Amino acid sequence: MSTPMKFLIVDDFSTMRRIVRNLLKEIGHADADEAEDGAIALSKLRNGAFNFVVSDINMPNMNGFELLAQIKQDEKLKHLPVLMVTAEARKEDIVMAAQNGAAGYIVKPFTKATLEEKLANIFKKLGI
Amino acid sequence: MNEQQEEAASGNPDMFRQLGTITRQLHDALKELGYTDKLKGTVDQLPDAQSRLSYIARLTGEAAEKVLNHVDEGKAEQAKIAERGRQLADTISRVPGLARAMPELLEWSKDIVSLSEKSDARLTDIMMAQDFHDLTGQVIGRVVQLAGTIEEQLLSLLLQSAPGGQPGQDHAIVDQPALAGPVVNAEGRTDVVSDQAQVDDLLASLGF
Numbered sequence: 001m002s003t004p005m006k007f008l009i010v011d012d013f014s015t016m017r018r019i020v021r022n023l024l025k026e027i028g029h030a031d032a033d034e035a036e037d038g039a040i041a042l043s044k045l046r047n048g049a050f051n052f053v054v055s056d057i058n059m060p061n062m063n064g065f066e067l068l069a070q071i072k073q074d075e076k077l078k079h080l081p082v083l084m085v086t087a088e089a090r091k092e093d094i095v096m097a098a099q100n101g102a103a104g105y106i107v108k109p110f111t112k113a114t115l116e117e118k119l120a121n122i123f124k125k126l127g128i
Numbered sequence: 129m130n131e132q133q134e135e136a137a138s139g140n141p142d143m144f145r146q147l148g149t150i151t152r153q154l155h156d157a158l159k160e161l162g163y164t165d166k167l168k169g170t171v172d173q174l175p176d177a178q179s180r181l182s183y184i185a186r187l188t189g190e191a192a193e194k195v196l197n198h199v200d201e202g203k204a205e206q207a208k209i210a211e212r213g214r215q216l217a218d219t220i221s222r223v224p225g226l227a228r229a230m231p232e233l234l235e236w237s238k239d240i241v242s243l244s245e246k247s248d249a250r251l252t253d254i255m256m257a258q259d260f261h262d263l264t265g266q267v268i269g270r271v272v273q274l275a276g277t278i279e280e281q282l283l284s285l286l287l288q289s290a291p292g293g294q295p296g297q298d299h300a301i302v303d304q305p306a307l308a309g310p311v312v313n314a315e316g317r318t319d320v321v322s323d324q325a326q327v328d329d330l331l332a333s334l335g336f
Binding site for chain 2: 011013014015016018019022023026058087088089090091092094095098105106107108109110111112114
């Protein structure tokens with residue numbers, strides 16, 4: 001990868017944010033920030049230069065679907081790939097995420113290999 | 129009242145009246161059978177059950193954080209051990225005749241690197257296992273929410289048993305969140321996936 005990417009990890013559970021952050025670091029993406037819900041994430045995205053969003057769905061204030069919609073409606077943010085990492089395992093949620101522009105969907109619990117594979121797929125698809 | 133409830137009410141004008149009658153009969157039956165006190169006892173216990181569940185969620189969260197702190201420290205130490213092992217192997221190779229005279233030194237230093245890398249992978253597995261806090265936390269959150277709803281409904285039932293209470297004053301029905309959280313038992317269900325392979329298959333079948 002030529003330029004380092006900055007990730008935003010969005011999850012209301014600090015344990016999960018930390019796990020994802022450590023995994024990203026192990027995979028080679030050390031530059032990451034965290035947000036505990038969609039509203040905080042949106043504010044950070046609008047005020048910072050991020051390249052990738054890894055987001056949970058079930059969160060207070062603004063959930064992952066609402067965040068995804070806000071990102072895709074925002075001219076400055078809509079190019080951002082959003083990978084959903086969530087415990088929501090209903091098929092309709094997975095389909096909704098894909099139809100609303102999510103770049104990928106990982107269901108918890110997941111492994112390092114899964115995260116690595118999904119990121120590689122997204123990078124390849126987007127030519128990053 | 130949500131849209132669905134409003135629609136149901138407008139479609140069935142007698143529905144709430146009938147519900148009120150049934151509720152009143154239930155209240156009367158509860159009073160006659162002497163269950164009101166028992167019901168009150170149950171209502172009183174629900175906040176305790178909620179706080180106990182919240183306590184479990186908090187404690188397991190703290191335990192998970194503690195494990196993650198140790199994992200972070202362990203990983204940093206393993207990285208140093210692996211680096212030292214590499215330096216040792218390099219040093220042994222650069223001392224003329226040493227690797228030939230004592231080949232086991234080179235072997236041991238390579239073992240250090242290999243074992244520390246395996247330990248690092250184990251630490252990653254330990255870290256990943258802490259995701260239980262997120263998953264169980266979500267389930268506990270749902271149960272606490274459910275207990276809150278039940279408490280509210282039981283309280284309303286008790287209030288209606290008291291003089292002056294009127295059927296139809298029950299405001300305990302609350303909107304359920306659309307998101308369901310982790311699937312506790314996926315057996316026999318066709319509306320949920322049970323692993324990542326099924327997620328991938330579903331998305332692939334839709335052309336994503």
